[in-house]
Amino acid sequence: MGDTELRATPLPVNMELTKLFRCARCGISYSPSKSTSSLRLTYCSFFCELGDLGFSMSGLEHMQLRPRQDSVEPPSPVGARD
Numbered sequence: 001m002g003d004t005e006l007r008a009t010p011l012p013v014n015m016e017l018t019k020l021f022r023c024a025r026c027g028i029s030y031s032p033s034k035s036t037s038s039l040r041l042t043y044c045s046f047f048c049e050l051g052d053l054g055f056s057m058s059g060l061e062h063m064q065l066r067p068r069q070d071s072v073e074p075p076s077p078v079g080a081r082d
């Protein structure tokens, strides 16, 4: 079956703003236009986005990889082959 193609289905803006979405985390119906989440089509609020993902998409823009303070080394592969 040819179901591997990804199809883009752009929504008309008006529909997008008036249609009620169901939050992927808390399950309430909400209006995407009022969502504080940057993933407003998925989460009703920033907090649900944060709670579900563990981080926020908007926060990622300012987030950088933090140097590890603890010198935690990944387990070295024993007997790893080249």
Ligand SMILES: [Zn+2]
Pocket: 023, 024, 025, 026, 027, 028, 043, 044, 045, 048
């Ligand atoms: Zn929610």
